[in-house]
Amino acid sequence: MLRHLHSITLGGRLLRAARAKRRWPHLFRAQERLAVLSGHGTQIALVRPTVSPLGLREANLELVVTLLEEAGVDYFAIRGNSDFRSCIAVAEADRDRVAAALAGCAERGPVYLTACRGDAAVGPKALSGSRRGRHLVREATVLRVGMVWSDPAGSLVLGLAYGCDIEFWRPEEGRLVAPRSNRVTEDVRFDEPRVTVPVSRLTGFAALHTRRTRLVRTIEPCADALPEDVRFPVDVVYTWVDGNDPDWQRRRAAYGHGGYHTESANAARYISRDELRYSLRALEQNAPWVRHVYVVTDRQRPAWLTDRHPRITVVDHSEIFDDPEALPTFNSHAIESRLHHIKGLSEHFLYFNDDMFLGRPVTPSDFFLSNGMTRTFLSPSQVPRWERTLGDRPVDAAGKNNRRLLLDNFGSAIVQKIRHAPYALRRSVLEEIEQQFAEAHRQTSLSRFRSADDISIPSSLYHYYAYFTGRAVPSEITFAYLDLAKPEIQRRLGILLARRDRSAFCINDTLSDGRDVARQTAMLSRFLKAYYPVPSPFERKEGEVR
Incomplete structure (x- = not known):
């Protein structure tokens, strides 16, 4: 009961494939770099020989952080309620710059967006840069961002379950207030000090013993271990x-x-x-x-x-x-x-x-x-x-x-x-x-x-x-x-x-x-x-x- 996978360079959903090839020509230096998957809705996936939940989680975090830094948007990572997704907080005042960054991201490759209510995704996902994608960025208080990865056979398909959530924190009496609950704090001062920590400090789903994890900018309340954290090998x-x-x-x-x-x-x-x-x-x-x-x-x-x-x-x-x-x-x-x-x-x-x-x-x-x-x-x-x-x-x-x-x-x-x-x-x-x-x-x-x-x-x-x-x-x-x-x-x-x-x-x-x-x-x-x-x-x- 495998999801069906069509290589864009080999056919299948020809109209969508042709559009994708024109849109992201730099991704087609080799065959089967992108694929259109059908089954639970049509989606465009990056086909990779090595696909893993941790790899996609890290790639989506890297994608979002890079976009925000290139756009000059201040941000900090927080400890969300899922260990399998990253979570980035930005000020509501920076929404337009975030929207522009995500629209520009659409030229680099297929990136999907969906709105969240609490921790649950709401409604169908949309490609960044699409009409629905632009609407989501304008309206959502929490936006889930990420790629879809597939192995070459299309039997392992990973998506926004390992995305990066962008939360828009609203100003209120000299503080920024979170749009939903998280594991650490519901608000921070405007001038809350930023610190840099390994990503592994923010999630229990990290390869602690096999590689150096990425450093990420966060706030001091998120940098400390929590009582529920398992810290022994x-x-x-x-x-x-x-x-x-x-x-x-x-x-x-x-x-x-x-x-x-x-x-x-x-x-x-x-x-x-x-x-x-x-x-x-x-x-x-x-x-x-x-x-x-x-x-x-x-x-x-x-x-x-x-x-x-x-x-x-x-x-x-x-x-x-x-x-x-x-x-x-x-x-x-x-x-x-x-x-x-x-x-x-x-x-x-x-x-x-x-x-x-x-x-x-x-x-x-x-x-x-x-x-x-x-x-x-x-x-x-x-x-x-x-x-x-x-x-x-x-x-x-x-x-x-x-x-x-x-x-x-x-x-x-x-x-x-x-x-x-x-x-x-x-x-x-x-x-x-x-x-x-x-x-x-x-x-x-x-x-x-x-x-x-x-x-x-x-x-x-x-x-x-x-x-x-x-x-x-x-x-x-x-x-x-x-x-x-x-x-x-x-x-x-x-x-x-x-x-x-x-x-x-x-x-x-x-x-x-x-x-x-x-x-x-x-x-x-x-x-x-x-x-x-x-x-x-x-x-x-x-x-x-x-």
């Missing part, structure tokens, strides 16, 4: 296995059938469909604030993963298990019990399975409170209430074991499972759990395959333990869980791609019998390539030697 940990690797298969086969339950022995649990590649693309696109990524594996490394990027480290099981007799292990519960032993891992981190994906931009505060607490996303699914039985699935057996530990220590019987979304964790709490529940923790870490006696730590036990000890809080996240074995999977993937409205989703496969792997893999590959078309910096460049 956040890392990400993945666990990954390639079940198609013959060496890994031989190691696993040497230890028998692989577990007490058919689900834990199911080969579908270990199939690699290149999910990690696309989960990393999702991470880079939607969480550029992540400091470092660790991929935990068993003597494996994805062939496409570069070894030259400073922000990613492959960690072998032997580096986190202190008992060599525990290895090799094929038990995710055991591997997860050792994550806090990763050297260099930050206190606060997110744990992903490779079948977890970020579906849209997020900020650290979606997973952590600024005081260090972690957010817990409770699932509507329940841990079965009856006693443990031989027929329990591994996830249910571990949940019941968790419940017994928590009931004995805190007098509370857990019922709900935790969503299979990225898990927000603290290293120090995991260390405490290892000490507090030493015997159960040790048995789990030594269990080569999933056992009925396992506890599940980062996916369940941690969150309740942290909550009972005052270090976690129940929260919500827009989430989808999709099972590849279900007959409606293709329809649900299509809806997810069309809407792109979930902060996180999981595409899991625990029940397949292995006979439909080729079809499922092809279907999933088409979906992931369309959802995440832009390679991450963690992938090998073409021609890069391993």
Whole structure:
């Protein structure tokens, strides 16, 4: 369910394309620099090989600031209510000069405008310099300005959700008064001192650890950190296995059938469909604030993963298990019990399975409170209430074991499972759990395959333990869980791609019998390539030697 994309230089909506080519001839030195997209209204997009929400946010801020500075318009950036858009304040008295600057901008390329009521866009957008565009600049108290970007295939199209808002502040008794609420102040003195700060000071959606962010002019009240700002570093940990690797298969086969339950022995649990590649693309696109990524594996490394990027480290099981007799292990519960032993891992981190994906931009505060607490996303699914039985699935057996530990220590019987979304964790709490529940923790870490006696730590036990000890809080996240074995999977993937409205989703496969792997893999590959078309910096460049 991709938006349809026509290259202007190749045809499609010919009249509009011809007009665009005459209007912006400097943009047509190479084919497909501009495109007309149809689907949700016609719009002209800049086609770029690298498209990202952060990149567009920064480009739109640069565009507006440059226009205002060239026009001699005084301005200051403020902290708006969205981390994904910039916000610039100008005096109402400068409206005519802003209008002239935006009209001149129309000669440089396609820039769109729309009016805002509060934080919501109102009415259709218009090209700057058009009749409606000129009307919007004359009338709007808040004007959203920005470009539309698209990847070459037209599957990832980003627009004014990452624009730059221009607010017209009105004079009132020696002060400038904001036209809408923001996160800092509703008015400022005419002579409020201006200061220059990194853009990252004004938003939680910034690449703090990968680049120097742009400096921007603001006012002193906006230059200080706010109580809700998450200012500590956040890392990400993945666990990954390639079940198609013959060496890994031989190691696993040497230890028998692989577990007490058919689900834990199911080969579908270990199939690699290149999910990690696309989960990393999702991470880079939607969480550029992540400091470092660790991929935990068993003597494996994805062939496409570069070894030259400073922000990613492959960690072998032997580096986190202190008992060599525990290895090799094929038990995710055991591997997860050792994550806090990763050297260099930050206190606060997110744990992903490779079948977890970020579906849209997020900020650290979606997973952590600024005081260090972690957010817990409770699932509507329940841990079965009856006693443990031989027929329990591994996830249910571990949940019941968790419940017994928590009931004995805190007098509370857990019922709900935790969503299979990225898990927000603290290293120090995991260390405490290892000490507090030493015997159960040790048995789990030594269990080569999933056992009925396992506890599940980062996916369940941690969150309740942290909550009972005052270090976690129940929260919500827009989430989808999709099972590849279900007959409606293709329809649900299509809806997810069309809407792109979930902060996180999981595409899991625990029940397949292995006979439909080729079809499922092809279907999933088409979906992931369309959802995440832009390679991450963690992938090998073409021609890069391993």
